Amino acid sequence: MKKPASRSRPKPPAPVTLSEIVAAVRRFRDDRDWAQFHTPKNLAAATAIEAAELQERLLWKTDAEVDEDLADAAKRAGVADEIA
Structure with missing residues (x-):
């Protein structure tokens, strides 16, 4: 009896920490000089x-x-666009 061929699965990406995400968002903001607009009220x-x-x-x-x-x-794409 033959074993079924194993399927290779793509390796999942390395985990990202919340701190890394926050740092990336801040870099994105700062590169565009948007910090001046990021007040609590505006956010x-x-x-x-x-x-x-x-x-x-x-x-x-x-x-x-x-x-x-x-x-x-x-329709799913439209919802996904709003989430993105």
């Missing part, structure tokens, strides 16, 4: 606006309707 407003854009795609839909949307590639 809170920007976060709320981005969350609202995602919520708009799901608003007034049942869980089943959301599941249908996520099964549709184009």
Whole structure:
């Protein structure tokens, strides 16, 4: 009896720490001189606006309707764009 051929799996990326992510985001911000705009008020407003854009795609839909949307590639891509 032959053993099934083993499939090689890609090696997962090395884990990234939260500190490394924060440092990368700060470098991105500083490279663009955006720190002047990153006040608590502005960051809170920007976060709320981005969350609202995602919520708009799901608003007034049942869980089943959301599941249908996520099964549709184009609609799923739209949701993914809002999350990104």
